[in-house]
Amino acid sequence: MSLELIEDSRVIICLGTGGVGKTTTAAALGYMAAKAGRHVCVVTIDPAKRLADAMGIKELDNTPKKLETSSDIDLWAVMLDANSTFDELVQRFATSPEQVEKIFHNSIYQNLTENLSGTQEYMAMEKLHELVSDQRFDLLVVDTPPARNAIEFLNAPKRLIGFLENRFFRLLISPTQSVFRPVTIATRMLLRTISKVVGAQVVTDAVEFFQAFEGMEAGFKERASEVQDLLAQESTSFVLVTGTHKDTVEEALYFASRLGEFDLEVDLVISNRVTPDFGKSTDEDRQNLSREMQENLDYLIKLRTAELEELSRLAVIVDRSRHILVPQLAHDIGSLSEIQEIGEVLIDSKSRFVNSVSP
Numbered sequence: 001m002s003l004e005l006i007e008d009s010r011v012i013i014c015l016g017t018g019g020v021g022k023t024t025t026a027a028a029l030g031y032m033a034a035k036a037g038r039h040v041c042v043v044t045i046d047p048a049k050r051l052a053d054a055m056g057i058k059e060l061d062n063t064p065k066k067l068e069t070s071s072d073i074d075l076w077a078v079m080l081d082a083n084s085t086f087d088e089l090v091q092r093f094a095t096s097p098e099q100v101e102k103i104f105h106n107s108i109y110q111n112l113t114e115n116l117s118g119t120q121e122y123m124a125m126e127k128l129h130e131l132v133s134d135q136r137f138d139l140l141v142v143d144t145p146p147a148r149n150a151i152e153f154l155n156a157p158k159r160l161i162g163f164l165e166n167r168f169f170r171l172l173i174s175p176t177q178s179v180f181r182p183v184t185i186a187t188r189m190l191l192r193t194i195s196k197v198v199g200a201q202v203v204t205d206a207v208e209f210f211q212a213f214e215g216m217e218a219g220f221k222e223r224a225s226e227v228q229d230l231l232a233q234e235s236t237s238f239v240l241v242t243g244t245h246k247d248t249v250e251e252a253l254y255f256a257s258r259l260g261e262f263d264l265e266v267d268l269v270i271s272n273r274v275t276p277d278f279g280k281s282t283d284e285d286r287q288n289l290s291r292e293m294q295e296n297l298d299y300l301i302k303l304r305t306a307e308l309e310e311l312s313r314l315a316v317i318v319d320r321s322r323h324i325l326v327p328q329l330a331h332d333i334g335s336l337s338e339i340q341e342i343g344e345v346l347i348d349s350k351s352r353f354v355n356s357v358s359p
């Protein structure tokens with residue numbers, strides 16, 4: 001059995017709440033796709049150390065690195081760093097070296113990536129735009145940041161377009177244009193009021209910041225709408241990763257509904273760290289177990305049944321043939337062979353919810 005998604009997609013986006021296994025899943029999908037002959041880059045965000053080591057991305061430098069593997073597969077990984085992505089963008093699209101200098105020295109810019117919410121999501125989008133046109137890759141597997149705001153990644157293009165079209169922003173970058181004159185006076189007064197509250201330097205820096213970007217907005221806007229188109233294409237697949245607990249199931253339902261608001265659909269649900277199936281044990285099997293082990297086995301069987309019951313709520317998102325159960329392994333995932341182990345599960349038809357014993 002194969003997993004069509006890794007054969008057909010151009011972009012796979014892994015979404016899910018914090019800690020459920022998005023990075024592991026992204027790496028495993030990427031690994032299996034590369035094994036199937038595709039040229040893959042896994043775009044990851046702040047992976048756990050062992051996982052980063054396994055993917056060969058110890059140092060943070062924002063450029064894709066090819067993984068050294070014993071088999072001849074074309075698998076790359078890049079760790080997204082919002083700060084340097086923004087710096088690269090400014091360098092690439094600024095109209096002059098002076099503009100680059102001006103932006104880099106602006107205090108707002110220097111604090112931007114830490115303080116402006118959505119910057120990381122926006123930068124992930126810019127990186128995606130850059131990598132999609134990179135001839136070395138025919139599949140990008142994108143891991144998203146932890147927490148609920150991962151979904152903001154999808155909103156980033158729209159928000160940026162809205163921001164760039166914002167009248168206040170337009171006034172700030174062209175305050176001397178005569179058509180805006182009457183409004184400009186009002187704007188200045190508003191700025192003066194804001195200055196009193198936040199300090200004049202902040203306002204000066206803010207105005208300079210927007211002015212520094214003059215001439216670059218068109219490019220930002222164009223790329224934002226291109227990414228928006230890319231996300232809507234059929235060759236872009238959305239994988240929703242969940243755990244087995246009620247909270248992560250609720251979060252998955254929330255994510256799916258948010259995707260729906262963008263007219264996007266979940267293509268695959270992966271429930272990670274499910275209590276393994278111990279199969280049917282005969283009376284004879286049980287007799288060979290100590291009393292304690294029998295009790296443990298009964299407990300685990302009950303636990304799995306409860307988990308499957310909880311997970312069956314996800315049937316409103318995808319049917320059970322597009323819902324994969326990945327078992328809780330006895331060890332952490334910190335090497336390529338462990339990533340492969342998860343990957344093998346993903347492509348095995350036995351892992352589909354539809355093929356597991358219903359609760």
Ligand SMILES: Nc1ncnc2c1ncn2[C@@H]1O[C@H](COP(=O)(O)OP(=O)(O)OP(=O)(O)O)[C@@H](O)[C@H]1O
Binds near residue numbers: 020022023024046330
């Ligand atoms: N099936 C599994 N069995 C055992 N351990 C697992 C399994 N899947 C993931 N892990 C471990 O769980 C931890 C969290 O996984 P991972 O980093 O992939 O989650 P994440 O969703 O990317 O987290 P974050 O939201 O913090 O980025 C890691 O230490 C990983 O090795």
Ligand SMILES: [Mg+2]
Binds near residue numbers: 047143
């Ligand atoms: Mg992660």
